[in-house]
Amino acid sequence: MDDYQQLYHAAVKHTELGPEGVYRYYSTQRPVDIGTYPKPPDNQPLSIVNYNDDRRRRVADGRLMAWGELTYAKPLTEKQMEDYELKPAPGNPDRVRPSITARLKDETRGQEPPKEPGQKRNHKNHEER
Numbered sequence: 001m002d003d004y005q006q007l008y009h010a011a012v013k014h015t016e017l018g019p020e021g022v023y024r025y026y027s028t029q030r031p032v033d034i035g036t037y038p039k040p041p042d043n044q045p046l047s048i049v050n051y052n053d054d055r056r057r058r059v060a061d062g063r064l065m066a067w068g069e070l071t072y073a074k075p076l077t078e079k080q081m082e083d084y085e086l087k088p089a090p091g092n093p094d095r096v097r098p099s100i101t102a103r104l105k106d107e108t109r110g111q112e113p114p115k116e117p118g119q120k121r122n123h124k125n126h127e128e129r
Contacts, residue, residue, distance in 0.1 A: 021093045022073065023071065023075045023088070023092045023094070024069055024070070024071050024091070025037075025069065025071075025072070025087065025088055026059050026060065026068075027068045027069065027084075028064060028067070028085060028086075029085040030085075031050045031068055032048050032067065032068040032070060037084050038083070040076075043073060043076070044072075047071045048068070049068050049069050050068035060087075060089055061090070064087055070086070075092065075094045
């Protein structure tokens with residue numbers, strides 16, 4: 001980012017972040033340039049980064065290939081992401097999923113505890129039929 005600012009004499013615009021934090025979106029189809037990203041009046045990009053490579057780079061723990069990224073204070077709409085072919089980062093505040101351990105605990109709540117090996121079954125096996 002500092003290289004970009006120095007090379008293009010770009011000023012850093014500091015804005016107050018939304019209540020959830022920063023939302024990152026990856027440009028997977030082309031480098032970020034004029035007309036390739038949404039600029040809603042109430043949600044201007046906080047930062048725009050084109051990767052220095054002449055090709056896409058692996059991002060999001062290797063799940064996506066992207067030319068660059070943008071950050072916003074508020075989440076983009078599904079339509080904005082679709083119109084500009086942007087992919088949200090998996091760690092965005094609106095996309096964070098609970099850990100697998102937490103999800104498994106939630107799924108097992110309210111279920112019957114497993115039967116002890118010595119307990120009688122409620123159904124007959126193939127030999128008892």
